[in-house]
Amino acid sequence: MTVLQPLDTHASVCPRASLIFDQVTFSYQGKHLLGPCSFTLQGAGPTLVMGPNGAGKSLLLRLAHGLLAPASGSVQWLPQRPRQAMVFQQPVMLRRSAIANLIHALAVNKTPRRQRQQLAEAALERFGLSRLARTPARVLSGGEQQRLALARAWVLAPQVLFLDEPTSALDPAAIKAVEEAVLAFQRQGTRVVMTTHDIHQARRLAADVLFMANGQLLEYTPATQFFHQPESSGARAYLRGELVE
Amino acid sequence: MAADSNALSVALSLLINLDAALVDIVLLSLQVSLLAVCLAALIGFPLGAAVALWRFPGRGLVVVALNALMGLPPVVAGLVVYLLLSRAGPLGEWGLLFTPNAMVIAQVVLVLPILAALSRQKVEELLAEYQEQFVSLGMSRLRMIQTLLWDARFALLTVLLAGFGRASAEVGAVMMVGGNIDGVTRVMTTSIVLETSKGNLPLALGLGIVLLTLVLVINAAAYLVGEWARRRTG
Amino acid sequence: MKTTLTLTLATVISGTLVSQAYADDFITLASTTSTENAGLFDAIVPAFEDSTDIEVRVVAVGTGQAFEIARRGDADSLLVHDTAGEEQFVADGYASERADVMYNDFVIIGPSDDPAGIDDAENVAEVFALIADAEAPFASRGDDSGTHRAELRLWESAGVEPQGEWYRELGGGMGPTLNTAAAMDAYVMSDRATWVAFENPQNLALLFAGDKVLFNQYGSLVLSAERHPHLKHDLAAQWHRWLLSEDGQQAIGAFEVDGQQLFFPNAQ
Numbered sequence: 001m002t003v004l005q006p007l008d009t010h011a012s013v014c015p016r017a018s019l020i021f022d023q024v025t026f027s028y029q030g031k032h033l034l035g036p037c038s039f040t041l042q043g044a045g046p047t048l049v050m051g052p053n054g055a056g057k058s059l060l061l062r063l064a065h066g067l068l069a070p071a072s073g074s075v076q077w078l079p080q081r082p083r084q085a086m087v088f089q090q091p092v093m094l095r096r097s098a099i100a101n102l103i104h105a106l107a108v109n110k111t112p113r114r115q116r117q118q119l120a121e122a123a124l125e126r127f128g129l130s131r132l133a134r135t136p137a138r139v140l141s142g143g144e145q146q147r148l149a150l151a152r153a154w155v156l157a158p159q160v161l162f163l164d165e166p167t168s169a170l171d172p173a174a175i176k177a178v179e180e181a182v183l184a185f186q187r188q189g190t191r192v193v194m195t196t197h198d199i200h201q202a203r204r205l206a207a208d209v210l211f212m213a214n215g216q217l218l219e220y221t222p223a224t225q226f227f228h229q230p231e232s233s234g235a236r237a238y239l240r241g242e243l244v245e
Numbered sequence: 246m247a248a249d250s251n252a253l254s255v256a257l258s259l260l261i262n263l264d265a266a267l268v269d270i271v272l273l274s275l276q277v278s279l280l281a282v283c284l285a286a287l288i289g290f291p292l293g294a295a296v297a298l299w300r301f302p303g304r305g306l307v308v309v310a311l312n313a314l315m316g317l318p319p320v321v322a323g324l325v326v327y328l329l330l331s332r333a334g335p336l337g338e339w340g341l342l343f344t345p346n347a348m349v350i351a352q353v354v355l356v357l358p359i360l361a362a363l364s365r366q367k368v369e370e371l372l373a374e375y376q377e378q379f380v381s382l383g384m385s386r387l388r389m390i391q392t393l394l395w396d397a398r399f400a401l402l403t404v405l406l407a408g409f410g411r412a413s414a415e416v417g418a419v420m421m422v423g424g425n426i427d428g429v430t431r432v433m434t435t436s437i438v439l440e441t442s443k444g445n446l447p448l449a450l451g452l453g454i455v456l457l458t459l460v461l462v463i464n465a466a467a468y469l470v471g472e473w474a475r476r477r478t479g
Numbered sequence: 480m481k482t483t484l485t486l487t488l489a490t491v492i493s494g495t496l497v498s499q500a501y502a503d504d505f506i507t508l509a510s511t512t513s514t515e516n517a518g519l520f521d522a523i524v525p526a527f528e529d530s531t532d533i534e535v536r537v538v539a540v541g542t543g544q545a546f547e548i549a550r551r552g553d554a555d556s557l558l559v560h561d562t563a564g565e566e567q568f569v570a571d572g573y574a575s576e577r578a579d580v581m582y583n584d585f586v587i588i589g590p591s592d593d594p595a596g597i598d599d600a601e602n603v604a605e606v607f608a609l610i611a612d613a614e615a616p617f618a619s620r621g622d623d624s625g626t627h628r629a630e631l632r633l634w635e636s637a638g639v640e641p642q643g644e645w646y647r648e649l650g651g652g653m654g655p656t657l658n659t660a661a662a663m664d665a666y667v668m669s670d671r672a673t674w675v676a677f678e679n680p681q682n683l684a685l686l687f688a689g690d691k692v693l694f695n696q697y698g699s700l701v702l703s704a705e706r707h708p709h710l711k712h713d714l715a716a717q718w719h720r721w722l723l724s725e726d727g728q729q730a731i732g733a734f735e736v737d738g739q740q741l742f743f744p745n746a747q
Binding site: 429 | 507512515516520521536537538539540550551552553652653654655657658661676677678679680707709
Binding site for chain 2: 086094107108
């Protein structure tokens with residue numbers, strides 16, 4: 001039995017989950033950094049989390065993914081927590097070959113041993129990394145590493161994928177590859193939530209937008225509305241390229 | 246002065262003639278120290294990784310204790326193991342005192358804190374880099390320990406060498422629990438002590454040079470392997 | 480690299496286990512550094528091993544530690560040189576029997592220019608008194624060994640309580656003490672065997688010997704079977720009997736270093 005396209009199987013089997021932030025705050029070493037913040041993430045996505053530096057975009061993503069626990073309020077998934085993965089701004093690569101990084105993730109995911117090699121090779125091919133399979137992951141270029149991080153997320157067949165500024169350190173060609181990957185995930189039924197500070201990128205990818213400034217969620221609107229008639233004055237200023245108060 | 250200049254020629258002739266007694270002594274030294282380091286690594290590395298990973302009350306004490314035990318005087322380790330293995334001691338039934346196995350046990354006691362304390366430090370550095378990815382992948386602690394130890398393998402090779410250096414260089418513990426019995430528990434360092442006490446300084450120094458050469462060769466080999474592998478994995 | 484490591488590990492482990500394998504017919508003998516350092520055991524033990532197929536493993540330590548090892552049941556046999564201590568050991572029930580085996584003698588070593596002028600002293604009490612009067616540096620074992628205990632008795636007989644800058648307690652074996660004495664040009668009391676076999680005398684020379692008080696009796700002890708039933712009493716008894724036998728006594732008498740006989744058999 002071989003399962004080469006796990007994404008197809010789970011996307012159709014699992015009903016779409018929704019994420020509920022209820023009065024979520026976060027502070028670190030006594031310093032209030034986020035919230036209170038309430039919203040319900042629905043729809044097919046992709047959702048782009050936007051806002052100026054220090055708005056709390058990355059914090060929001062980490063709270064949603066469960067890497068951080070809220071100081072107060074609750075983060076809840078309905079009907080249950082979906083399978084999820086995250087791609088970081090600085091990809092975290094294990095000190096082993098590219099393919100070994102994928103096989104490690106599959107092992108963690110309890111994929112049967114004899115399927116791992118095949119699934120890993122397929123994912124490398126999918127992201128154009130086949131010829132780098134045996135190369136140590138940490139000597140790959142920034143763009144290659146980010147594609148490998150996406151391939152690692154791919155083999156995990158997540159129902160939700162978080163991406164934290166995945167393109168901020170990349171050149172245009174690499175950015176294009178990442179954006180294509182994001183759309184591929186979306187086509188396979190993965191719910192994408194991604195932060196960016198690049199307005200053009202958000203226009204290209206977003207179905208809806210969470211806009212944040214100074215640790216507050218200012219609005220959550222469909223992309224068409226956000227880019228033409230944003231609700232908040234902060235978003236209007238941001239889109240005009242002004243400083244957000 | 247005579248001792249210093251003679252020592253080199255004594256060391257050379259020991260090496261060139263491959264003196265049978267010397268070969269036995271060198272082999273026993275290697276066996277005891279390598280076995281001790283391997284056993285200590287089997288316990289010490291997972292222990293170090295576990296202390297790096299878990300946050301529990303009293304963790305600070307454990308870290309300080311491990312760091313402090315790195316400086317455990319060999320004779321003290323020897324004395325403790327001696328009292329344990331002595332017929333009148335709790336493990337006397339095993340009849341291990343004055344055997345190479347007793348020397349292995351004493352060296353494990355000496356080397357274990359070094360391996361545990363240094364691997365904890367190395368693993369903790371790596372963990373800082375990997376932590377978010379690990380949590381994101383939903384890894385169990387056991388899997389984290391495996392992953393961290395494997396990914397820290399080159400740093401741990403150096404740690405292993407530090408442990409081997411300590412084991413092969415110490416004399417107090419093996420003297421006490423081994424008894425320096427000719428042909429049974431006599432190793433490089435105890436031979437050196439014996440020859441010194443006989444006033445045979447050139448032979449003692451010659452043996453010292455042989456020991457140093459041995460340690461040098463092992464370190465050089467490990468360094469070359471490490472560099473080669475590091476260059477391949479980045 | 481993994482296979483090499485496994486191979487090394489396997490070799491190391493099996494090697495260590497192998498060295499345990501021939502460990503059947505042997506006894507552990509706790510004895511003193513003076514006999515071991517002089518090379519006595521290398522000379523006489525092979526004869527015993529050939530005739531009995533019993534291996535003798537010598538743990539050479541100070542007499543105090545040798546008693547302790549035997550007391551804890553960690554040695555099968557004991558050969559030391561502290562007659563008073565040995566008799567006490569028997570009285571305490573740790574040994575069932577003690578026998579004279581051989582003697583050697585203590586000698587007084589010092590800087591060859593002999594600043595305390597002990598060269599033509601009449602007896603050893605006078606030697607010690609002269610050294611104390613001159614406050615010439617004296618290196619003492621200070622390790623509760625048989626030699627150290629004998630030295631303390633000699634100070635007492637000389638009516639001197641040794642203390643002060645000139646009296647250095649080193650807390651080491653005979654060899655290390657001789658090394659130190661050579662380095663600081665000190666007087667030192669040594670057993671003749673260790674002195675003759677010692678290869679780093681520098682400026683030291685033998686200055687006084689021959690007083691009967693300096694005779695150094697070695698005794699072999701048969702350890703108590705009641706206290707330590709696990710010991711190899713049968714094998715140890717063979718060793719004890721051999722030491723006292725004609726063969727054993729002859730082997731001891733035949734042992735020489737630089738043409739000098741060092742131990743004088745005197746079993747009854």
